Amino acid sequence: MKFIADGMLGKLTRWLRMLGNDVKYSNTLNDIELMVIAKKERRILLTKDLELYQRAIAKGINAFYMEGQTEAERLAELAKRFNIALVIDLKNSRCPRCNTKLQSTPKERLAGKVEKNTFTYYNEFWKCRKCGHIYWQGAHWGRIRATLEDAKENLKKFGA
Numbered sequence: 001m002k003f004i005a006d007g008m009l010g011k012l013t014r015w016l017r018m019l020g021n022d023v024k025y026s027n028t029l030n031d032i033e034l035m036v037i038a039k040k041e042r043r044i045l046l047t048k049d050l051e052l053y054q055r056a057i058a059k060g061i062n063a064f065y066m067e068g069q070t071e072a073e074r075l076a077e078l079a080k081r082f083n084i085a086l087v088i089d090l091k092n093s094r095c096p097r098c099n100t101k102l103q104s105t106p107k108e109r110l111a112g113k114v115e116k117n118t119f120t121y122y123n124e125f126w127k128c129r130k131c132g133h134i135y136w137q138g139a140h141w142g143r144i145r146a147t148l149e150d151a152k153e154n155l156k157k158f159g160a
């Protein structure tokens with residue numbers, strides 16, 4: 001899925017990228033720029049701004065108004081509307097920082113580039129081809145899973 005998110009949705013943008021979606025985001029784009037890019041690049045405009053949403057719809061731009069208060073609620077809304085699977089597989093993920101696809105990277109190549117403990121305990125690493133940031137399913141992964149489980153619970157409520 002291709003999206004463009006308004007400046008208030010930075011955190012959601014990172015989630016959507018990890019879930020494998022192409023999300024353009026910059027907190028310096030104004031409403032007009034957001035709409036122009038959405039139209040030109042056929043991206044779905046995600047916004048928390050009802051006025052912007054209504055303007056976009058009036059111009060025939062595909063837009064979605066985010067109502068959820070938490071990341072889990074927002075992810076559930078998007079999963080329902082756009083059929084997004086709430087599963088992170090780093091093979092399909094995009095870099096949360098820059099939206100570039102991640103590449104699986106042999107551990108040997110990362111010696112000295114990640115902390116020694118991390119290097120010792122984890123075996124699978126992914127690297128962003130553009131910004132070079134390195135990712136692994138570390139201690140923080142428990143929190144990521146918990147949020148996704150939360151989102152799935154919310155999704156069930158929508159379905160009921």
Ligand SMILES: [Zn+2]
Pocket residue numbers: 095096097098099100128129130131132133
């Ligand atoms: Zn990157």
